[in-house]
Amino acid sequence: MADAHHAAHDDHGHGEHHVHPQSHYVKVWGALMVLFFISVLGPMIGIKIVTLITAFGIAIVKASMVVKYFMHLDVEKRIVHYFLAISLAFMFLFFFAVAPDVMNHEGRNWKNVAAQHAVEAGLAAGDGHGGHGGGHEGGEAPAHEAGEAPAHEGGEH
């Protein structure tokens, strides 16, 4: 059974595709490691845009290398590309349709007061607590403030 399977596998999956030498994969791995170090070192420059590019730009490059060379999507049938692309596209659709409501805290005729409070309180507390342990309080404190703020406001009127 196993043999019959493997034959089918060779015919269809990798018929035209020869077995790569070991060094091919090691080279890819080496490139991935280099990219990885750049992505770790990038933020140390301290410029935000550089961080974003080195972090996410390189993540995309690394991902595409893994997909291409390790998962062998490059020699896979077209249809697989299509349905993976569709899944991914739906996630972008989801993000861009939901972001106007959830990412923004203000829009036409509405304001997300609770989230705005959380942002303000969090930023204020975050500046005061640089320390490792202090960060915890920095995290807890705004939660309470934000929770009480709108209720408090409601009671006031």
Place this chain on the structure above:
Amino acid sequence: MSEAHQIDGHHGHDAHGHHEPTFLEKYIFPLDHKYIGMQYMLTGMVMALFGGFFAYSFRMQLAFPGISVPGFGIVSPTEYNALVTNHGSVMIFWVAMPVLIAAFGNFLIPLMIGADDMVFPKLNRLSYQVFLLSCIVLGISWIVPGGGFGGAWTSYPPLSANGDYSMTPLGSSLWLTAVALEFAAFLIGGINFITTAMNSRAPGMKAKDVPMTVWMICIASIMFMASVGPLIAGAIMLLFDQQLGTGFFDWKRGSDPVLWQHLFWFFGHPEVYVVLLPATGFVAEIITVFARKKLFGYQTILYTAIGTGALSFFVWAHHQFVAGIDPRMANIFTITTVLISIPIAEMMFLYIATLYGGSIRFQTPMLWALGFIFEFLIGGVTGIFLGASGADIYFHDTYFVVAHFHYTFFPIAFIGTFAAATYWFPKMFGRMMNETLGRIHFWGTIIPVNFIFIPLFITGAAGQHRRIYNYNHFPDVSTPDLQTLNIVATVSLVILLCFQTVFLFNFFWSMWRGPKAPANPWKANTLEWQAPSPPPHGNFPPDNMPVVYRGPYEYSVPGREDDYWPQNQPN
């Protein structure tokens, strides 16, 4: 049934070197796709009884507020909410999904594409077992202290996220767990369906030779897979909110309850089409067989199905027009929502056009298929009121919405199922159902259903909102006229439920006592009818698997003596 199975049972088995399976192997832990399909169907039927009983209980409360409902007792507000919530979730997740997709998908896909089984029989069995587990978890959620979850099937936080608000801390977590398990079951099952249909078609069967049912179930499975992910993620997040005290949807910590609505409806709307498409597939098979006609525009119907499926991913926020999303977004979603009427109207037109020039025989399956088209048309056109944002401001969350989606879901989940069950019954059990009882059941269902939901259109238009257990607190909508309409709806529901016993009797009586069915009682073309009734394990003789020569709908071809032409007949 069992004798017939044993007689035919020889073909398939020797090839696999199998011993005769024991009762346990055959019926409780089967690997055979047909038995897994029947397990799904019977489980779905049991769940439908629960769903129907819930509907009966809360409809009685609405028609006769405060009475002790026979068989249930007095319906308290907590119980009312739990009944409404669980009626919705049971009927969609535990009846429509398992019966339409899992039961018929399992039974039909391998038979229709000329394969001996699903590609992964063990995954198939696992899928059913996970599903059964989800049923059990759901059942437990009804009886835990505090009662079943009552936050509506949409389960919007903060009500669902916090036991202090919902007062059913256990019930809501169990309900959510059951839903997540159910999704896992259908993800496993769906991958199996798609892979089977893509890879295991009989030699010679090209894309245009695949029966519409297989296409529809596959498109539905793909849509389910592509849409359910965010909700699985959301269910984990909501479960953490309930049990660990995280704040994913907690406004007090700056997060946003609206996010859940998006996660839910991103799945929830495609889900409607996930259950719709298989039902339209069954209807396509049945109207062609009983009108002895080729499907009018096979390719166009396929494109409309794909178009509907794709477009349904772009319309979800019409459930949220007045739910606090940015009003500017509503305009985009109005456009996409109204445009979805283009492919789905085309599909219905093509089905009706298929009847043109036919030789229509009104047997029970055909009656159900025609009933589907008629009822679904009403459901479809009333949806336009809700998709048009300007009109939805008024109709949102009224009984108009309830009537609308029952006019779509009832044809899908019940009429579609009855059509398929009566049509494929001879293949499933090797016996014929009783035609007279079938007709009595048909008319006893199709007439009351209109008398349930047409009154609800009116009460909704008059301003009665959903999920309210007693209208006494709302003077404008507790008028005697509206109450009369509610009583009409409830009485019709009771009549409808009574007529279902005819079906249950016919189903189980025919299973053992019905006349023996020939292999192809309806003279149909598709491959499942070329196998014996019921098909043995392996479906077709392993040394003589079917080869396909033509499309599935070659009826009444000029120049042929027979008015049908099976797909696997060389000439």
Place this chain on the structure above:
Amino acid sequence: MIESLVQPGSTFAPDIDFVINLVGGLVFFWGGLTVAMFFWLLWRYRYREGVKALYVTGNEPELKRWINIPHYLIILCDLAIIGFAVQTWYKVKQDIPPVDDEIRVVGQQWAWTFQHTGPDGKMGTDDDIKTADVLHVEVDKTYQFTLESRDVLHSFSVPIFRLKQDVIPGREIQGWFHPTVAGAFDIQCAEMCGIGHGIMAARIIVETPEQHAAWLAGAK
């Protein structure tokens, strides 16, 4: 259709009723035509001894025309529906006209609290009037409302105004209405909000200027 069941009580109610009637008319026409065609075909092509069915693939231009022409017309109808629906939506939800007065609506499990501006017409001052489950407004004045929730989702629904807007905790959502008919009407909660969802009722009392003045005087 709707006017005969619930009278229109705000300036935008007729607009919403118009969209409903437009959709209703189109739907009735096309739905009726389709159903009539459906039953005619069923009767015309019923089984008769010795009559064989036609072999039609669906690609014949002379037959496809019967599908395509209605289909194009339906697309036109769709565009009309979209146009009027979006226009009405813009008027009701997106655009807030110049307002005469303000109210603040707070939902909680399971009651509504309404805050009126009081005699000075300004929100947030000492003479604000707070009421539970009764909202007093004056006929022929434009009101801007702000919705807030203390706990879970609610929905502020006034069928007579054709107005509905969900209330989301943590958010302030604004809208408007302009009553045109005096009288007392229902306010309903239209979003599942827990056990007491069914009792979360309130009344809106639309008063003539004299009645409203009297109420203001009495409330002080």
Place this chain on the structure above:
Amino acid sequence: MAFKPIATTRSATGILTAKLAVWWLLASEVVIFGGVLASYIMHRIGHPEWANYASHTNTMFGAINTMILLTSSLSAVLAHRAAELKDGKQAANLLLATVGGGAAFLCVKSIEWTGEINHGFTITANGFWSFYYTAAGIHGLHVIAGMILMIWVSMSARKNEELHRVELVGIYWHFVDLVWIFLFPLLYIAK
């Protein structure tokens, strides 16, 4: 056990049935992780204060784990290569090496999490930490599932049976790696 339907051996698309199923599985995983990550990114951009909370994550642990996973992906792909050359024994050993990578990943993760929880950064601390534990936790479950699958596949591969499964489990493992490639900058680097 030996029963295998004829259906499984057919291949109308030209893709091995089991491989097609793995791709579909990954397509469904994309939307599951996509849902979590889309929700996270929305909040992260909408809440600038989360940068403060994120500054307490330990980039070093994240970096070590990234290296471990990238390297385990290498051994997974080398196992696939060995399987293509019909060298079941080597494939099995390389798979076990990959399992070792997964185990190392989980060890680092547990050390990291223990430290963070001891500092009070629990899952309920705030929104960022909720997402941090949830996203990494779901990913961690996939790592565990992958390890179990690889042990199972390596047992049959050692006997030169079902060698095609080496590639399948490899594809799955690369996907797990892929998710981490995005989680690493999202949770650790962007501060």
